[in-house]
Amino acid sequence: MTENEIIEGCIKEDRRCQREVFSRYAGKMMTVCLRYTRHRMEAEDILQDAFIKVFDNIHRFERKGSFEGWIRRIVINTALKNAARHSFQKEGIGMENVIESSEDPSVFSKMTEDELLRLISQLPDGYRIVFNLYVIEGYSHKEIGETLGIEESTSRSQLVKARNMLQNRITTAQRIRI
Amino acid sequence: MKERLPYDDIIRQRLEEYESEVPDNMFDRISQIRGEERTNNPDEIIKEKLTDYESAVPAFLFENMMNERDARTPSTEEVIRRKLIDHESIVPTNMFDRIVNEREGRRPVAVAWWQTSRLKWVMAALLLVLLIGGYKFIQNDIPKFLNTDNAHLSKSDNGDIPVQSTTLNDIKAPNTEGKSIIQPNNKIIEEANSTSKNISEKNIVEYKSIDKIFNRKSNVNNVTKAVITAEEVKKSASKITKITSNAQPTTFISPLSELPQPDKNSEHLPSKSEITISRNSKLFNPLLITSAKGIALAALSSEMVVKALPCRGPDYGCPTFQKKRSTNTTLYVDVYGAPEYAFRNLKTITSEYNEYRNARDTVEKSQYAFSAGAGASVLFGKGLILRGGIVYAQMHEKFQKDSLGIGNIRYIIDRNPNTGQLDTVEVQVTNGIFRKTRYNQYRSLDFTVRGGYEFALNDDLSIGINGGVNLNIQTGRKATVLAQDFQAIDVSKDNAIYQTSVGASIVGSLSAYWRLSYRWQLMVEPQFRHYLKPITKTDYVLRQNYTNAGLNIGLRYRLSK
Numbered sequence: 001m002t003e004n005e006i007i008e009g010c011i012k013e014d015r016r017c018q019r020e021v022f023s024r025y026a027g028k029m030m031t032v033c034l035r036y037t038r039h040r041m042e043a044e045d046i047l048q049d050a051f052i053k054v055f056d057n058i059h060r061f062e063r064k065g066s067f068e069g070w071i072r073r074i075v076i077n078t079a080l081k082n083a084a085r086h087s088f089q090k091e092g093i094g095m096e097n098v099i100e101s102s103e104d105p106s107v108f109s110k111m112t113e114d115e116l117l118r119l120i121s122q123l124p125d126g127y128r129i130v131f132n133l134y135v136i137e138g139y140s141h142k143e144i145g146e147t148l149g150i151e152e153s154t155s156r157s158q159l160v161k162a163r164n165m166l167q168n169r170i171t172t173a174q175r176i177r178i
Numbered sequence: 179m180k181e182r183l184p185y186d187d188i189i190r191q192r193l194e195e196y197e198s199e200v201p202d203n204m205f206d207r208i209s210q211i212r213g214e215e216r217t218n219n220p221d222e223i224i225k226e227k228l229t230d231y232e233s234a235v236p237a238f239l240f241e242n243m244m245n246e247r248d249a250r251t252p253s254t255e256e257v258i259r260r261k262l263i264d265h266e267s268i269v270p271t272n273m274f275d276r277i278v279n280e281r282e283g284r285r286p287v288a289v290a291w292w293q294t295s296r297l298k299w300v301m302a303a304l305l306l307v308l309l310i311g312g313y314k315f316i317q318n319d320i321p322k323f324l325n326t327d328n329a330h331l332s333k334s335d336n337g338d339i340p341v342q343s344t345t346l347n348d349i350k351a352p353n354t355e356g357k358s359i360i361q362p363n364n365k366i367i368e369e370a371n372s373t374s375k376n377i378s379e380k381n382i383v384e385y386k387s388i389d390k391i392f393n394r395k396s397n398v399n400n401v402t403k404a405v406i407t408a409e410e411v412k413k414s415a416s417k418i419t420k421i422t423s424n425a426q427p428t429t430f431i432s433p434l435s436e437l438p439q440p441d442k443n444s445e446h447l448p449s450k451s452e453i454t455i456s457r458n459s460k461l462f463n464p465l466l467i468t469s470a471k472g473i474a475l476a477a478l479s480s481e482m483v484v485k486a487l488p489c490r491g492p493d494y495g496c497p498t499f500q501k502k503r504s505t506n507t508t509l510y511v512d513v514y515g516a517p518e519y520a521f522r523n524l525k526t527i528t529s530e531y532n533e534y535r536n537a538r539d540t541v542e543k544s545q546y547a548f549s550a551g552a553g554a555s556v557l558f559g560k561g562l563i564l565r566g567g568i569v570y571a572q573m574h575e576k577f578q579k580d581s582l583g584i585g586n587i588r589y590i591i592d593r594n595p596n597t598g599q600l601d602t603v604e605v606q607v608t609n610g611i612f613r614k615t616r617y618n619q620y621r622s623l624d625f626t627v628r629g630g631y632e633f634a635l636n637d638d639l640s641i642g643i644n645g646g647v648n649l650n651i652q653t654g655r656k657a658t659v660l661a662q663d664f665q666a667i668d669v670s671k672d673n674a675i676y677q678t679s680v681g682a683s684i685v686g687s688l689s690a691y692w693r694l695s696y697r698w699q700l701m702v703e704p705q706f707r708h709y710l711k712p713i714t715k716t717d718y719v720l721r722q723n724y725t726n727a728g729l730n731i732g733l734r735y736r737l738s739k
Contacts (some may be wrong), residue, residue: 030268031267035262056281117265135258138256
């Protein structure tokens, strides 16, 4: 079935087409959810809510861009809404004590995706979300600020702290291994 | 001196058409000179020269470049992004079901069920049947009041059956000398008396006006007696309800257990069992009489006669006194046959099989179908009916496919000039179109269970509405169809296309019964049957569904007395 046929089927509430959409994108979207959450259960809840929104609103998809991109946007928004409940914006994070450290990128290359996800999930909510939006989704600090309702400077500082924390954790992990 | 020499013309003619040799690069030189004249801008010249200029590329540059790129360490973030952007995590196996359940849970249960259930039309039909049945049940349970407009008002009865005009107190038990067979319940009578004062005047006015409407020639004050029949009660039910809606509260006296009892089986009243109740009787106003179809209230004539009618059985409104309709059940057996037409619906699971589906639709055409069945039914007192039985159904289709092949082979035999013997000297082959025609049969044996409601329109006709399911017991076929390679294949035996059982079908019908005699009834029943599942296997690329419409014609025999 083509993507258009699947979308048409989903609009008609065809269970087979809905399952096809789910099969195609659930894995990738689960990764997105895991990146924005600390626990797998929380990620599953977000994935469930997101796909419900996808099936509820699929008739609004205008087919101008990528279908996967549209789904990803819904998943990210759902994850952000979920994170907003924890009011991460109130976390007191400033530019002070920010030390740029540089870890050898090859360390990350050798890590598996699941190890990376685990590492990211250990970041505080604010760091994790900004890190994901900036590094993986490719948003600018201005866009992140508008999306999350925070200052651009806050976004920047959180990103720097997220990087530092990730590298510290990598270093710690390497020390433990040694 | 002559101006022109004789050779001038010759020279002119010779040279006029002569073409001299031109250097090969002359055109390029001209073009170059013209270009230089066009622009003297050095930038333009350089741009023009270098825009499409291709310099030599050192060998292995590409490999070197790619190796260097691979050796270059990407940024940390780039590494993370590349690793995670398209990574697929494990999703719980039941996640999709959870999403479906969650979505359905948010909708009202009825809406969710309606959108997903395959049995929705069956349930809708059953609900309709139950609603109609319930309505009729309630209608039958509401007391019906009878007054002069639905009774024959006459000074002297002109009916076929002589009316024995006796007053209530005159009725004697045949074997109890001197004792009235009616022994009114004192308590009830007291209640009747206590309300009769309130009722009588008001009701008389009402009855008078009604009498003027329906029987203008009658003068209610001169009426001496009213003959009440159950049939009239039934016919005027709506009028009675309207009249009594404005009447005063009425006390019912029921049952009149001492009135002559109808025969238990036939529900016939004993002959000459008419009872005349005088207006002077304490029971007269108001008086309740239980009939086969409901409850009748005594009219206001000076005396009321309850009269035995020729009775054709309990289904047609024969009067009964104590025996409540709700306790009556009537058992029937029926046998019927039906011409049908099968509407075939061939769907593809994906659009890539549309061509195949269209090809099958072209070569296979529905013809006709029929079914035959036998069963038993129980008609309950309130009109609800339960039917069961076995139905054999057969659908016919015509398969017709044209194909190109060898049409004729002509052997030309002649004397061989070499040998002098007779021999085949030529073979002529002509092609032809071959038409393969097969008459397909799809058979099924079903067990049917139906529920419904049935009510009598008049003495000779009752109608009903039924709905239910046919459970498939066995399915067979003798058929040739088009395979996916567009060749005809025989699917009469085990094959990859058809199931051996198709599960269930829903059925709905409207039935009409004409009374032929006390026990025999002619049954005419338009019906439809829709197969819930395709008759094709689940892994086949097409879904072949059927909906049949037909007319059952048969006989119903009453087993109950």
